[in-house]
Amino acid sequence: MSTVKTKARGSHLFLPLSVLAILIVINLIKGADYFSMTIINGALYGNVPNILFGASELVILAIGMTLVTASSRGQDISVGVAAAITSAVFVQVLQGAGDITWWTIAASFLASCAAGMLIGAFNGSLVAVFKVQPMVATLILFTAGRSIAFMIDGKLSPVLANDLTSQLGGVIPGVPIQTPIILTVVFIALFAALLKTTNLRLYAESVGINEKAARLNGIDPTRIKFLTYMILGVCSAVAGFIAVTKAGRHDSVNLLKFVEMDAILAVAIGGNALSGGKFSVTGSIIGAYTIEVLSRTLLRLEIGTETIKAFKAVFIIILMVVASPVVREYASKALRRVRAGADDCAVAEADTAASGPDAPAKMEV
Amino acid sequence: MKKLLKISMLCALVLLMLTPAAFAVGDKETATSSLIKVGIVNLPPEESGYRQANVEDMNKVFSAANGYDAKQTNTGDNSEQIAAAQGYIRDGVDYLLISAANASGWDNVLKSAKSAGVTVFLFDRLIQTDASNFQAALVSDMATEGNTAVNWLLAQKLPEYKVILIRGQLGSAAEQGRSAAVLKARDSGKLTIVADGTGGDSWSLEEARKVVEAAITSGKDFNVIYAENDGMAQGAVQALDAAGITHGKGGKVKVIGFDFNRFALRNVQAGYWDCNIQCSPRQAAEISRWIKAKAAGTALPTGIVFQKEIFVDTASITDDIIANLGLNADPGKGVITK
Known part of the structure; x- marks a missing residue:
């Protein structure tokens, strides 16, 4: 059983990893120095740190989005807006605290996490208690949220110009890696620990696969869904924190604008079914980095500004079609036929090998 | 009993919503006589820092202290903007100031403003229409x-x-x-x-x-x-x-x-x-100057006027x-x- 499980998970990761590999090969063809790194101002600099730095918010949001997708069989389209609100809270609390020290920053960050949980509770209660479709429920904040952030900001975009927060959004002296990258790694580690030490994965998956069966087994679907939205709220707060320290000022209009679409896309590229159930956080993380690499690859290839979006869309369409169950099934059948033709003795073996790609498709249902 | 409570709450809500409207009407009738009536159709302040400054500037310049009875509608929806403009024309404003969400779809409103004798100024954003449909437009070049x-x-x-x-x-x-x-x-x-x-x-x-x-x-x-x-x-x-x-x-x-x-x-x-x-984003002072100069006998500017920046x-x-x-x-x- 355990081997089947790892095989299924492994083939989930096959698609995002192979896409990432293709993109890296394209980049290497364009210039062999793609992976080269230098130390500038005491921090590593190069394409790889740039990618890790640029994708940090998206990775964190994709993690939360994966969990929400798994349990509620829908997506939260208000994550970017939620991040704008929580970071507005962060900035206001920090500026209200007077002195900016590591302690006041930590306290303001906790306040923004509380705001994130509040937003999560709002969305979560609409979805879990009132059974509103997730996309419709979160549409409310998606529409109105930036106005709320604008009001919290006091109708101006406050500036966060001080050494400590710019170190958080950039480099802490003596640390050779940009701080947002470290924060992202810490967040991923904490989240992995959460999944390892609790039954959250099992509960979220079972609620997503069959709510009634989960209830019969003593799992309260309402509570689990609510919880996943709360966790996503915290993810939004962390992402907003990173985004606002990077930017150095709070721009309620443009902060993490349209990031929700990329977060959902990351979940999909990661091999997760958007209809809930079994999920792979690793896949989503790779998906998020893939999106970042893709947009940077298009810039590196110097594709015209007018056509860059179209290129991105075409690439994603190809990706999604290749990943679709129909094409996968066809491919595995073709593979089987080829192998059967080549060697009759290997038929049995090919069958078991082909069951790999098939298995996740069944699980997604 | 529950139903009764619900109905009474609903009534209370409706009353609550009506009161400001009633007050607003009362205000208008007492204070209009000598003031210049201006209707401003603008985008919402949360659109950008630029718009926030623009909206504030409009409110500051077109105030009762400066001799204006001005109302401003802020929405990013073109059809809501058009409805607001029609409302202002019905109210009989002297001047209509528009910063349009969308450059098209305004011909009918502008024509009805013209036939009602309302002078239209465009600010910040141009509208795709015949130049005869508005008095002047003040925009950034x-x-x-x-x-x-x-x-x-x-x-x-x-x-x-x-x-x-x-x-x-x-x-x-x-x-x-x-x-x-x-x-x-x-x-x-x-x-x-x-x-x-x-x-x-x-x-x-x-x-x-x-x-x-x-x-x-x-x-x-x-x-x-x-x-x-x-x-x-x-x-x-x-x-x-x-x-x-x-x-x-x-x-x-x-x-x-x-x-x-x-x-x-x-x-x-x-x-x-x-x-x-x-x-x-500060077009209000210039437009106000035009309006005051008109009252003193100078002709209003026509066509597209660029701001000095x-x-x-x-x-x-x-x-x-x-x-x-x-x-x-x-x-x-x-x-x-x-």
Whole structure:
């Protein structure tokens, strides 16, 4: 059983990893120095740190989005807006605290996490208690949220110009890696620990696969869904924190604008079914980095500004079609036929090998 | 019992909603006699820092103290804007001021304003319609803004100009006007464009940063950042800082931004950036001047009128400019927004 499980998970990761590999090969063809790194101002600099730095918010949001997708069989389209609100809270609390020290920053960050949980509770209660479709429920904040952030900001975009927060959004002296990258790694580690030490994965998956069966087994679907939205709220707060320290000022209009679409896309590229159930956080993380690499690859290839979006869309369409169950099934059948033709003795073996790609498709249902 | 409670709550809610309306009507009837009636159709302040300053400026200038009875509608929905404009025409305003969400679909409203004898001014944004349908339009001249920036750049007498162009939302008036100047200078051989990118529809800081990072990591040599708004200039400078490339006064790369955000002006003042070009949201004073001059017997201007806008560099910037002409929050003197 355990081997089947790892095989299924492994083939989930096959698609995002192979896409990432293709993109890296394209980049290497364009210039062999793609992976080269230098130390500038005491921090590593190069394409790889740039990618890790640029994708940090998206990775964190994709993690939360994966969990929400798994349990509620829908997506939260208000994550970017939620991040704008929580970071507005962060900035206001920090500026209200007077002195900016590591302690006041930590306290303001906790306040923004509380705001994130509040937003999560709002969305979560609409979805879990009132059974509103997730996309419709979160549409409310998606529409109105930036106005709320604008009001919290006091109708101006406050500036966060001080050494400590710019170190958080950039480099802490003596640390050779940009701080947002470290924060992202810490967040991923904490989240992995959460999944390892609790039954959250099992509960979220079972609620997503069959709510009634989960209830019969003593799992309260309402509570689990609510919880996943709360966790996503915290993810939004962390992402907003990173985004606002990077930017150095709070721009309620443009902060993490349209990031929700990329977060959902990351979940999909990661091999997760958007209809809930079994999920792979690793896949989503790779998906998020893939999106970042893709947009940077298009810039590196110097594709015209007018056509860059179209290129991105075409690439994603190809990706999604290749990943679709129909094409996968066809491919595995073709593979089987080829192998059967080549060697009759290997038929049995090919069958078991082909069951790999098939298995996740069944699980997604 | 529960039903009764619900009904009574509903009634209370309806009453609550009606009261301000009733009060508003009462106010209007007592105070209209000698005031000039103005209806303003504008975009919502949360659209941008620019719009926030614009809305505030309208409220400040068209106040009862200045002799106006003005009402402002703020919405980003074109059909709601049109409905609001029709409402103002029915109310019998003297002047109708419009900053349209969408450049088309306004012909009928403008015609009915004309037949009702309402004078229409457009501000900030133009409408695709016959010039006879409105009195005058007061807008920023994006092409001149671009030319101002390029002229400043060419006056720096750099040995060569290798420019990274970071455009705003493709096709927007600001992007077209501001890009045109650079493209023209390139075509006449005065500068070369090393990288041509965009911050996308949200004029995104992050996207701008990526454009510059891509140029740096592919080993391109450049000495000018031409970013079509302040946020994108900020993102571009973050990329320079991370790569250890000097910029600003005495630095290798000249940084040009647009819009006059106060944080950007402070950066120019500190020599962190080099140049910033104004895009003024304050049209109200000029329009008010027109209206007052009309009352004194001068004819109203016609057609498209461009606002006078300035630019600053590290030498010409002053605290007065930052205080009076800047947008958004002021980080304070000497504070650099990285």
